[in-house]
Amino acid sequence: MDEHQGLTALIESAWAELNGSDARRRDLCLDTVSDVLESGRLAQDYVERTVGRLVTVALSGENYAVRESALHAVCTASAHYELPYRVVEPLAAGADGFEPLLLAYVLAVLGSTRDRAALPVVERFLNHPHPEVRREASEALTDLHWPREPTQDTRA
Known part of the structure; x- marks a missing residue:
């Protein structure tokens, strides 16, 4: 598995866990996504799809901490990638x-x-x-x- 595949696997694992976890665990899953985005080593199209999902979470009825973590991850992405x-x-x-x-x-x-x-x-x-x-x-x-x-x- 190359580096890109390993990084995308981390994000996909976080997404899978995000769907079935309590709010505290969802917050931690989003922190994982943010950490991977911070690497700056993902393909642009994958980043855009990931940010789209984060935006959906940020706009959801989730609790404050989860929405804040999603927005923090989007900010992290914006610091390392050009987001349209x-x-x-x-x-x-x-x-x-x-x-x-x-x-x-x-x-x-x-x-x-x-x-x-x-x-x-x-x-x-x-x-x-x-x-x-x-x-x-x-x-x-x-x-x-x-x-x-x-x-x-x-x-x-």
């Missing part, structure tokens, strides 16, 4: 339903896409009552105005 806006767009559509800390994650992810389609959503939160949300909206706005720098594929 279309993959995280459901977060933009559901942004108003997030608690302030979770909303900060959402804004960071939207900014990381460097896609100006996220501008209207991000701009709405520049005057949010919570300072962390305002700060993250401001940073996301800055990110959205800067073009994405070319990245090098670290998978060898």
Whole structure:
């Protein structure tokens, strides 16, 4: 089994356990997914599918800790891969339903896409009552105005 297969097997195992576990265990499964995404060694199409699943969890009726872990994993992915806006767009559509800390994650992810389609959503939160949300909206706005720098594929 090569490295990529080993990493994807870890994520698939976490997904399988996620479906049949209690909230604490689901939280730990999502931490595993985040750890694997942090490696930066997965194929882009696999990352996009994984992030799509994480977005679904973040938007679910799960408890706060599980949704926070899902969003943390999406942020981890956005730090190591170029996530297209279309993959995280459901977060933009559901942004108003997030608690302030979770909303900060959402804004960071939207900014990381460097896609100006996220501008209207991000701009709405520049005057949010919570300072962390305002700060993250401001940073996301800055990110959205800067073009994405070319990245090098670290998978060898």
